[in-house]
Amino acid sequence: MTHLLLAIIYLAFISLGLPDGLLGSAWPTMYTEFHVPVSYAGIISIIISLGTIVSSLQSDRLTKKLGTGKVTAISVAMTAAALLGFSFSSSFWMLCLWSIPYGLGAGSVDAALNNYVALHYESHHMSWLHCMWGVGATVGPYIMGFALSGGRTWNFGYLCVGILQILLTAVLIFSLPLWKKRGSRSFSEKEEGTIDREKEAEIQESALSLAQIIKIPGAKEVMLCFFCYCAIEQTAGLWASSYLHLFKGIPAETAARFAGMFFIGITAGRAVSGFITMKLNDVQMIRLGQVIIFAGILVMLLPGPNVTALAGLILIGLGCAPVYPCIIHSTPEHFGADRSQAIIGVQMASAYVGTCLMPPLFGLIANHISITLFPVYMMALLVLMAVMHELLTKKTAH
Incomplete structure (x- = not known):
């Protein structure tokens, strides 16, 4: 049953990525149809992000009340x-209206799933699950491109992905009993943190x-890191x-x-990172990723042929691969299993x-x-992230 639930979670992560590239791939057609400036895509993006x-x-609050499933x-x-x-929208204001449930749904499922995997599964699954998000984010624009190139409209592309999400919803509803089963990951008392047991019971409620x-301790640092x-x-x-051009x-x-x-x-790097996490822990993986990002930025700064800048960009992508999933996966060890959902929620908010x-x-x-x-801009952000991660590790050391 554990493996069946894990397969469903993998499917859910693919579905998380599916809609992410749709707006960008369809917008050149959409904005002319709605007679709005091209910049209005930013309005939709901001509504979704909020x-x-x-x-x-x-x-x-929601997960404690309803459960992850x-x-x-x-x-x-x-x-x-x-x-x-979106697929039935005929004006820009309708897109803005539907962006509200889109954003509310995306944020809840992202935080809830990430916390569940962090608590119940090993680090390599977190890396591979986020790799599956990349697969979904890659496939989504292809679905839209197929719709547009096949003589259909952008509405049909959204309809196809919407139907896929409906099918996933049905699978999730039927899988609800499985979510009460725990995965393979276990925590020692040390890993869960030393907290007063009476307070723990109160926090759980x-x-x-x-x-x-x-x-x-460490919450502000992990928020800034994310x-x-x-x-x-x-x-x-x-x-x-734009930089390369x-x-x-x-x-x-x-x-x-x-x-x-x-x-x-990033996607390929997360596939490989899943295997490396079997040898290195989350903190080591995050540091490794930061070093590779640093190397990539340095390569981009070096004078030389254009291939140097291109290689630097790919290195940055590979370096980014382990950071996001490993920060999430390490949350229960840094803050305790009882507080991980709350921390991951603010991490997701900080990310957006x-x-x-x-x-x-x-x-x-x-x-x-x-x-x-x-x-230079990315280097400044990287230095701040590295400093915050080291402070986080120091403040939450058990």
Whole structure:
């Protein structure tokens, strides 16, 4: 039964990634149909991100009340409804309206699933599960591209993914009894942290408030660590192509292709990381990833042929691969199994804040100063992330 549930969780992670690339791939067609500026995609993205932040912060309360299985099923159902709503939308305001349940559903399921896997499964599963997210994020645009190239509209692409999400919702509903079974991971008393048992019982019954979470030693550090990581990942994904084209003079189509290699590097890197985690622990994996990101940024800064910058970008992608899943997986060991859902909720919220704020900030820097600062910007974020991770490790050492 444990293996069946794990297979369902793998499927759920693929479904998490499926919608993520749809808006970007369909927007060139959508904005002309709705007669809005191309920049309006940012409005939809912000609404979705705000929804994910709100639901991530509420994930601890919802999971304690309903359980991971029900939260996952309800969240995927909300996402499916939102995607179907997108497919039937005929105006921009309707897209904005359906973006609300889309964001609320995505944030809850992300936090709940990540915490469940962190508690019950080994680190290699976390890496491979996030690899599956990459598979979903890659397949989604292909579904949209197939719809558009086959003479269909963007609505049909959203409809296809919405139907897939409905099927997954049905699978999750039928799998609800399995979620009461624990996975293979176990915690010693030392790993769970030393907390007063009476207080532990009280915490299990009532969700932690944001103020209580922030007071936990290491919470602010892990929030900043996650903020910086997601800022690096999203800034690289958004601005790498422009940097390669505008500064390095690489043809636009080649730059776009190698910018895509960054995400392929993350996906492939997570597949490989799953095997490496069998030898290295989470802290060592995060440090290894940071070193590889550092090497990639240095390579991008080196003068030389264009292939140097391209190689640096791929290295950054490979370095990013273990960081996200290993930070999440190490949360129960840093903070205790009883508080991991609350911490992972604020981690997810911090991630979305970093995703919302930092790539647009670099856009302002590129516009008003120079796009050549792209590697320097990522280096500053990397240094802050590394410092926060070391402080986190020190403050939560048992």
